[in-house]
Structure formats: structure tokens, C-alpha cells
Amino acid sequence: xxxxxxAQPFTPxxxxxxxxxxxxxxxxxxxxxxxxxxxxxxxxxAAVYRVGAAGSDGPSRVHVITTDALVEGVHFDRTYVxxxxxxxxxxxxxxxxxxxxxARPRFATVALGLPNNLSVEGAxxxxxxMAQACERYGLAVVGGDVxxxxxxxxxxxxxxxxxxxAVVYRRGAQPGDLLCVTGDLGSAAAGLRVLLAGKDRMTxxxxxxxxxxxxxxxxxAYAVERQxxxxxxxxxxxxxxxxxxxxxxxIDVSDGLASEAxxxxxxxxxxxxxxxxxxxxxxxxxxxxxxxxxxAEAFVLYGGEDYELLFTIPEAEASKLSPxxxxxxxxxVEPKEGVALRLPDGNRVPLEAAGFRHV
Amino acid sequence: xxxxxxAQPFTPxxxxxxxxxxxxxxxxxxxxxxxxxxxxxxxxxAAVYRVGAAGSDGPSRVHVITTDALVEGVHFDRTYVxxxxxxxxxxxxxxxxxxxxxARPRFATVALGLPNNLSVEGAxxxxxxMAQACERYGLAVVGGDVxxxxxxxxxxxxxxxxxxxAVVYRRGAQPGDLLCVTGDLGSAAAGLRVLLAGKDRMTxxxxxxxxxxxxxxxxxAYAVERQxxxxxxxxxxxxxxxxxxxxxxxIDVSDGLASEAxxxxxxxxxxxxxxxxxxxxxxxxxxxxxxxxxxAEAFVLYGGEDYELLFTIPEAEASKLSPxxxxxxxxxVEPKEGVALRLPDGNRVPLEAAGFRHV
Numbered sequence: 171x172x173x174x175x176x177a178q179p180f181t182p183x184x185x186x187x188x189x190x191x192x193x194x195x196x197x198x199x200x201x202x203x204x205x206x207x208x209x210x211x212x213x214x215x216a217a218v219y220r221v222g223a224a225g226s227d228g229p230s231r232v233h234v235i236t237t238d239a240l241v242e243g244v245h246f247d248r249t250y251v252x253x254x255x256x257x258x259x260x261x262x263x264x265x266x267x268x269x270x271x272x273a274r275p276r277f278a279t280v281a282l283g284l285p286n287n288l289s290v291e292g293a294x295x296x297x298x299x300m301a302q303a304c305e306r307y308g309l310a311v312v313g314g315d316v317x318x319x320x321x322x323x324x325x326x327x328x329x330x331x332x333x334x335x336a337v338v339y340r341r342g343a344q345p346g347d348l349l350c351v352t353g354d355l356g357s358a359a360a361g362l363r364v365l366l367a368g369k370d371r372m373t374x375x376x377x378x379x380x381x382x383x384x385x386x387x388x389x390x391a392y393a394v395e396r397q398x399x400x401x402x403x404x405x406x407x408x409x410x411x412x413x414x415x416x417x418x419x420x421i422d423v424s425d426g427l428a429s430e431a432x433x434x435x436x437x438x439x440x441x442x443x444x445x446x447x448x449x450x451x452x453x454x455x456x457x458x459x460x461x462x463x464x465x466a467e468a469f470v471l472y473g474g475e476d477y478e479l480l481f482t483i484p485e486a487e488a489s490k491l492s493p494x495x496x497x498x499x500x501x502x503v504e505p506k507e508g509v510a511l512r513l514p515d516g517n518r519v520p521l522e523a524a525g526f527r528h529v
Numbered sequence: 530x531x532x533x534x535x536a537q538p539f540t541p542x543x544x545x546x547x548x549x550x551x552x553x554x555x556x557x558x559x560x561x562x563x564x565x566x567x568x569x570x571x572x573x574x575a576a577v578y579r580v581g582a583a584g585s586d587g588p589s590r591v592h593v594i595t596t597d598a599l600v601e602g603v604h605f606d607r608t609y610v611x612x613x614x615x616x617x618x619x620x621x622x623x624x625x626x627x628x629x630x631x632a633r634p635r636f637a638t639v640a641l642g643l644p645n646n647l648s649v650e651g652a653x654x655x656x657x658x659m660a661q662a663c664e665r666y667g668l669a670v671v672g673g674d675v676x677x678x679x680x681x682x683x684x685x686x687x688x689x690x691x692x693x694x695a696v697v698y699r700r701g702a703q704p705g706d707l708l709c710v711t712g713d714l715g716s717a718a719a720g721l722r723v724l725l726a727g728k729d730r731m732t733x734x735x736x737x738x739x740x741x742x743x744x745x746x747x748x749x750a751y752a753v754e755r756q757x758x759x760x761x762x763x764x765x766x767x768x769x770x771x772x773x774x775x776x777x778x779x780i781d782v783s784d785g786l787a788s789e790a791x792x793x794x795x796x797x798x799x800x801x802x803x804x805x806x807x808x809x810x811x812x813x814x815x816x817x818x819x820x821x822x823x824x825a826e827a828f829v830l831y832g833g834e835d836y837e838l839l840f841t842i843p844e845a846e847a848s849k850l851s852p853x854x855x856x857x858x859x860x861x862v863e864p865k866e867g868v869a870l871r872l873p874d875g876n877r878v879p880l881e882a883a884g885f886r887h888v
Contacts (some may be wrong), residue, residue, distance in 0.1 A: 180650040183677075191675040192651055195639070198656035199663065199670040207635070208669060217671030219636060221592070222581035233580070233592075237672050237686060244677045277578060279596035280554070281640075281684040290540040293550055297557035304558065310567060311558040312576035313596050313686075316550040318542075318603045323833070325640040325684035327596060327672075359796035 200268035213524075214340050215270035215422060216330065219320045230334040233276075235327065236267040242321040250374075253292050254473035255398040257299025260324040261425070265307045266477040268330035272338040272407055275309040277329045283319025296324070307404055336411070338420040341436045343482035347418050349434075349442055349500040350488065352479045354450040355427055356466060359473025360458035361397030364390045368461065392485050395452040400477040406495060413490050417481035427499070428471040430480045431509050432523040434502075439506035444500035444521065447514050471511070472524060574629035575689065589693040592635075594686065595626040601644075601680040608731075609724045612651050614757040616658025619683040622783065624666045624761035625836040627689035627712050629781035631697040631766055633856055634668040636688045642678025655683070666763055678696060695770070700795045701778040702841035708793075708801055708859040709776075709847065711762050711838045711857035713809040715825060716833025719817035720756030723749045726821065752813040759836040765854060773847050776840035786858070787830040789839045790868050793861075793874040803859035803880065806873050830870070831883060 184190060205211075209218040209232060216236035240246060240260050241275040248256075261278060268275045280300065284293060292318075304311060309328065343349075364387060387394055411418065421430050431442045433495075449470050452505075459466040482502050500512070512517040542550060555571040564570075568577040568591060575595035599605060599619050607615075620637060627634045639659065643652060652675075663670060668687065701706075723746060746753055762781075769775065780789050786808075790801045808829050818825035841861050858872070869877040 179648070179650050182641050182645070183647060183649055183652060184645075186649055188675050190645070191641075191649070192673050194649070194653060195641075195656050195673045195675070196672070198653060199660050208671060211669065211671045212673050215660075217636070217638075219671065222590075231581075233688075233689065235636065235638055235672055237674050237684075239640040239642065239674050239676055239684060241642055241676050241678050243679065265792075276592065277576070279576070279594055279686050279836060281596045281598040281686075282550075283598065283600055283682060284542050284553075286541070286543070288542060288548070289538070290542055290545055290553070291538050293542060294553060294557060297554050301558050303798045310564060310570065311554070312567060312570045312578065312595055314551050314571050315596050315598050315684075316547050316554070317598055317600050319600050319682070320602065320679045323642060323678070323682060323684075325596075325598060325682075326684040327594075327638050327640075327676075329592075329594065329688070348772070527547045 199224045209334065210339065215267040216273070218271065218337055220334065225340040232332055232334045232337060234268055234271045234273045234330045234332065234337070236264055237325065237327040238264050238267065239323060239325040240321050247369070248322065251398060253295035254299035256324065257296035258303045258399050260326045261300050261303035261307070262400050262402045263477060264326045264328040264422070265303070265404065266400070266422045266424070268328055269402050269404050269407050270420055270479060271330065271332065272336055272410070272416065272420060273330035273332035274404065274407065275307050275328050275330045278304065278309055278311045279313035279327045280311055281315040281325040283317055283321070283323035285319055285322055288322060307402060336416065336481065338417050340419055340421050340433050341439070342419040343434050343440050343502045344418055344435070345440055345502050345504050347482040347484055347502040348370045348488050348498050349431070349444065349502055350481050350483060350496045350498050351423065351450060351495050352406050353476070354452040354455065355423060355476050355478060356455045356469030356473050357396040357452045358400060358475040359469040360455040361390065361393035362475070363458055363462050363464070364394055365397060390454050390458060392452060393458055397475065400408050400475060402477060403479045406479055409491070409495060415483070415487050417483045420479060420481045423476045423478045423480050424474055426472040427480065429523055434480065434482060435509050438505050441503040441505050442500060442509050443503050443507060443512050443518065444510070445512050448497065448499045450451065450497040450499070469482050471521065568693065569698065575625040575632070577630065577696055579693065591691055591693045591696060593627055593630045593632045593691065593696070595623055596684065596686040597626065598682060598684040600682050605630065606728070607681065609728050610757060612654035613658035615683065615707065616655035617662045617758050619685045620659050620662035620666070621759050621761045622836060623685045623687040624662070624668065624763065625759070625781045627687055627785070628761050628763050628766050629779055629838060630689065631689035631769070631775065631779060632689035632696055633763065634666050634687050634689045637663065637668055637670045638672035638686045639670055640674040642676055642680070642682035642683040644678055644681055646756045664813040666761060675790045695775065697776050699778055699780050699792050700798070702793050702795070702799050702861045703777055704799055704861050704863050704879060706777050706841040706843055706861040707792070707847050707857050708803065708861055709840050709842060709855045709857050710782065710809060711765050712812040712835070713814065713857050714782060714835050714837060715814045715828030715832050716752045716755040716811045717759060717834040718828040720749065720754070721815040721834070722750035722758060722817055722821050722823070723753055734778045735755050749813050749817060751811060753819055756834065759834060765838055768850070768854060774842070774846050774849050776842045777839060779840045780814045782835045782839050783833055785831040785833040785882045786839065788882055790880065793839065793841060794868050797864050800862040800864050801859060801868045802862050802866060802871050802877065803869070804871050807856065809845060809856040809858070830880065
């Protein structure tokens with residue numbers, strides 16, 4: 171009689187989450203890496219490697235590369251996301267990662283998984299949105315793969331370029347630096363809330379009525395646009411280059427301010443104190459919070475998908491920037507102070523790293 | 530009474546197929562392209578762009594970039610594909626596209642879509658296979674994205690490098706050139722046939738027996754290995770560089786010899802005659818054809834996934850190569866002769882462009 175073999179171990183992927191799986195990928199692939207010319211691998215918004223002939227004069231140039239996928243049912247819902255907006259977003263979120271290295275996007279490749287219920291016209295709408303984003307951000311799609319797929323999937327890789335000395339990483343913040351963001355935060359999450367409410371109302375109609383109720387987007391056009399067609403802040407990258415300014419650390423806000431502030435704290439090498447009174451909140455974000463009985467602060471801290479830039483910079487450097495192009499939201503502090511939110515009464519509450527999670 | 534709005538046009542994606550959808554992507558994105566530094570965009574095995582500071586001395590250097598996704602239920606079936614092999618294959622097929630430009634792979638990014646029924650251990654097996662392929666081919670995975678997904682999906686992008694003058698394209702064949710391939714063809718398709726037969730036998734067991742019948746792979750280990758863990762022919766790229774040889778055109782055999790020969794004919798700019806008697810067929814391919822009552826020739830011409838290199842080269846150039854590193858399978862001819870198979874009796878039959886299709 172043969173013995174029953176040991177069962178294969180089965181640890182659900184949800185036990186380790188997206189970041190845990192990426193850490194494991196990094197660990198498994200680090201030894202195999204041919205690290206020649208590699209400046210930074212997995213772990214920042216994009217990887218960095220040197221290009222250009224050795225011994226050429228002029229500053230050393232690098233390319234950065236990043237990949238991000240949008241998966242139906244995980245990152246988006248086709249019932250309220252137009253396909254053109256989806257094509258735009260797939261490019262823009264990758265451009266945002268390139269901007270978060272202080273680099274400029276140049277080339278993209280796109281791997282599309284198309285389900286049977288997507289039409290050729292739908293695929294063309296995706297392409298149109300991609301083309302518009304490429305035109306806006308000055309990059310070219312140079313490679314494509316199309317396969318069948320159970321769910322609509324857009325995997326985009328973007329290559330960007332920079333001078334090596336201009337690249338800004340997540341690490342680099344120093345106690346005393348200002349903690350700053352471009353634009354406003356939380357509006358993309360507010361827009362998602364509005365879209366979901368609109369979907370609920372449509373679904374409630376249940377096909378019984380001849381005229382199903384339309385989603386009520388009145389007064390929330392800005393927030394909805396922020397969710398559907400986010401803007402990568404390349405304009406700020408260009409302004410910094412013109413002003414000769416280089417932040418000490420930089421990340422884009424894809425998972426909410428709390429999570430990104432923890433990334434900049436470099437596993438506790440520095441701390442960060444965020445002032446609750448300084449959070450840049452758009453009026454529609456505040457109104458959406460009111461309407462849906464949520465806190466605008468929660469949209470800002472844990473909402474995600476704003477694709478603004480969070481950066482640290484010495485005060486003297488910041489003074490070279492036009493004051494209407496960024497908001498100071500706090501300060502980099504000593505590591506023992508941790509990552510905290512300072513309330514209007516002066517009390518501090520520790521901020522959890524929790525942020526927006528698709529997995 | 531409101532009028533009924535026109536229905537949205539709905540053309541199923543299957544009407545235009547993978548190549549049609551890529552052509553449409555190319556058309557939609559061409560105008561938006563910032564083509565600075567771009568040597569070749571969508572349409573070859575990989576795109577080509579210049580890197581390196583302008584004005585540097587030495588030969589002009591380029592990077593090539595390619596992306597290819599493997600999707601569960603479309604490209605593979607987890608019932609008979611080990612996850613380690615799948616990780617290997619996802620890297621190897623992209624390395625093969627880089628080799629097909631006469632370039633060497635350097636960096637990769639990986640976007641994984643993981644379903645709930647994959648374990649952390651399964652993800653680690655994927656990573657192990659990727660790491661082994663990276664070590665074998667001398668490249669590093671520098672970027673990763675992991676998301677949830679209904680079906681296991683591996684989207685890989687590989688960046689390679691070459692001197693600009695060394696790059697070989699699909700175009701470039703001249704009448705009189707020899708048509709050559711590395712290795713043997715059809716064995717990957719034979720291996721797939723063996724695996725599918727094994728799956729059928731397992732399924733026939735239907736859980737009723739205590740010992741379900743094992744798939745019969747006896748005698749087909751080579752063919753099965755070719756299907757599960759294909760080799761990218763970087764060794765040939767290196768041998769050509771050492772011998773100072775540059776083919777006039779080049780492509781990798783992912784869709785079967787017939788389809789690839791049509792690609793090299795450049796939409797009829799040249800013709801190609803393939804000799805049926807010269808097709809390099811492994812004994813296991815012949816035996817599998819016999820076993821399953823198919824024609825070995827069909828595996829070679831329409832099977833696909835061999836990832837060997839198909840190239841054209843002037844006879845004088847070919848004579849610099851070691852004769853056991855390639856097989857001559859035919860000749861490039863005048864365009865009016867088309868793409869044809871020459872039978873042993875001297876008759877020619879036109880070859881359809883049909884090849885292996887996942888979509």
C-alpha cells in the first residue's frame with residue numbers, strides 16, 4: 171500500500187498581500203540579477219539603469235523603467251469607467267511612476283488581455299485614450315501584445331530618461347526638510363465614492379423602469395475626472411528642472427498619503443509629522459465626504475489614486491519654487507517621532523501605513 | 530416619446546484577431562508618438578531606440594524592447610504546466626524576441642496577475658523559474674507589479690541592447706539568400722500534443738480509480754521539455770557575433786515556420802521557397818506525429834512555440850558559420866514566386882500564412 175503523500179503547502183496569497191509578494195519576487199530574483207549598469211532595482215517607483223557609451227563626455231544618463239497593470243474587477247469596473255478613460259489611465263499611472271523618479275517618459279509597451287465581450291470598437295476606444303495620454307506626456311507606444319483574457323487587463327511598461335544626478339528616490343529625506351505635495355489629495359477617492367453611489371442607484375433600478383435613474387454626478391465633475399482620468403505631474407518635474415531645484419526624496423501618491431509618508435520614512439530612518447490643518451482638500455472632496463457621511467481626511471490619508479507627488483525638500487530649496495505649485499503638509503523629523511498626524515489641538519496620533527489596497 | 534438611440538457598433542474582437550488588433554493599435558498610436566530616437570516601433574519582434582549621449586564616440590548603441598503575456602486558459606493550462614516551467618517560459622519567450630533582433634537581453638519587468646487559487650508557494654515557484662531563466666540568459670528583473678486576477682497572467686517586458694549596425698530586422702532578405710533555421714522545428718507542438726493526450730487520460734480516470742492513470746510521456750521527454758521550457762537561442766546570437774556574421778533578416782519561430790516565412794517575405798517584397806525534404810525534424814516529433822496520426826510537417830509549419838531562429842543570409846556569409854549550428858531549409862526567391870513549399874517530387878504548393886493562434 172502506498173503512503174499518502176504530504177499535502178503541498180498552500181498559503182493563500184492574501185496572507186502576504188501585494189507588497190509581500192513583490193518583496194518575495196525581489197528576494198527570489200536578486201541573486202539571479204546581472205546587476206551591471208543597474209543603479210536601483212525593485213523597491214522604488216521605477217528601476218534605474220545607466221545607458222550611453224562608457225567614456226562619453228557629459229553627465230551620466232540613466233533610463234528608468236516601471237510596470238503597472240490595471241485589471242477589470244480589481245482596479246476598475248466597466249459599468250462606470252469609459253474605455254477611453256481607461257486607456258488614458260493605464261498610461262498616466264505609469265508616467266506618474268516615472269515622474270516620481272524626477273524623470274521624463276519616453277517609450278511604452280502595452281500588453282492587452284481582451285475578453286470576448288469587448289468589441290473592436292471598445293479596443294479602439296482604449297487605444298484612443300492611450301494615444302491622448304502619450305501625446306500629453308510626450309511618449310510613444312513602441313510595443314504591443316494582444317491576447318484573449320477572461321477579464322480586461324492592461325499591462326503597461328514605461329521607460330523614462332534622466333541625468334543620473336537628477337534622479338530622486340524614496341530615500342533621502344533629512345530631519346528638518348519640509349514635507350510637501352502637489353495639487354490636492356483625496357479627490358480621486360471622493361470621485362470613486364460618487365461613481366459607486368451612481369452605480370448603486372443604477373443597479374437599484376433593476377431593469378424594471380424604462381428610464382433607469384442616471385447616476386447623480388452633479389457638482390462632482392472634478393472629483394470624478396480625478397478618478398477616471400488622473401494627471402501625472404510631469405508639469406512639476408519640468409518646473410523643478412527649470413528652477414534648478416531637486417527634492418531630497420520623492421514618491422507619487424497612489425496609495426494615500428499615510429502609506430506614502432511611511433515609504434518616505436525609509437523603514438523608520440526618519441520620521442514625518444503631517445499637520446491635519448494643512449491637508450490640501452478640494453471643495454468637492456469635502457462635499458462628497460459630507461454627502462456620504464465619511465471624513466475628508468480619510469479620503470486624503472487612505473484613499474489613494476491621486477497621482478500627485480509627495481516630496482521632501484530643505485526650506486531654502488523650496489523657497490525657489492512658486493508657492494502656488496505645492497503645499498507644505500508637514501515636516502521630516504527625527505526617527506523616534508515616527509509617522510504621525512498632528513491634530514489642530516496639538517495632539518499627535520500615529521499614522522498607520524495602511525492605504526489603498528487592490529489585493 | 531424619445532427615439533431609441535442607435536445601438537453601439539459591436540464587432541467581436543475575434544473578427545480581426547491578434548495581428549489585426551495590434552495593427553489597429555499601431556495605427557491609433559502612430560500619430561501620438563514622440564518618435565525622437567526611435568529606430569523601429571511596433572511591427573518587428575521588438576522595438577528599437579537609440580540610447581547614449583549624442584556626440585559620444587564609438588558605434589551608436591540602441592536598446593530593444595518587447596512585451597509578451599502568458600494568460601491561463603489561453604497560453605497554458607495549469608493542469609499540466611509546472612509553475613516553475615511557466616516562470617521560465619515567460620522570461621524565455623521575451624528573450625527570444627530580443628535575440629530575434631540580434632540583441633542581448635539586459636533588464637525585465639514583470640506584471641503578475643494572481644488568482645485566489647494560487648498559493649504563495651506557487652508564486653515562489655514562478656519566481657524560481659524566472660530567476661533560473663534570468664541567470665541563464667544574463668538579464669535582471671528590475672521591476673514588478675502584482676495584482677489579483679481571475680486567471681493567472683504573466684506580462685513580461687524585456688529590454689535588450691545592441692550596436693545599432695548589428696540589429697537585424699524582419700525586412701532585409703534578398704533573392705538568392707539562403708533561408709535557414711537553428712535547431713529543429715515542430716517538437717514544441719509535438720510536446721503539446723503529448724501533454725494534451727496525457728491530460729485526456731487523466732481526465733478519463735474521472736476520480737473513480739484510486740490510482741488515476743499517469744500521462745504517458747515515455748519516449749517524449751525532449752518534446753515535452755521543448756514545450757514547457759523553451760530555450761531562447763542567444764547562443765546563436767553570440768556565435769554570429771564571434772564569427773562576424775550578420776543575417777540579412779531574422780525572426781523567431783513562435784507561430785510556426787509558414788507564418789514566419791510570410792513575415793520575412795515582407796508583404797510580398799521577396800518570395801521564399803521551403804524544401805519539404807530539408808525540414809529539421811527531431812525523431813520524437815516524427816514519432817509523436819505517428820502516434821497521434823498527424824503529419825510531422827504540420828507540426829513544423831503550423832505548430833509554433835519552437836522559439837528557434839529563422840534567418841536569411843547570403844551563401845558566402847553562411848559559409849563562415851559552423852555547419853552544425855543551423856539548417857538550410859530553402860531559399861529567398863523573387864516576389865512573384867510567393868511563399869511556397871517544394872515537395873520531394875519537385876512540385877510547389879503555396880504556403881498559407883496561417884500559424885499558431887491563441888486569439
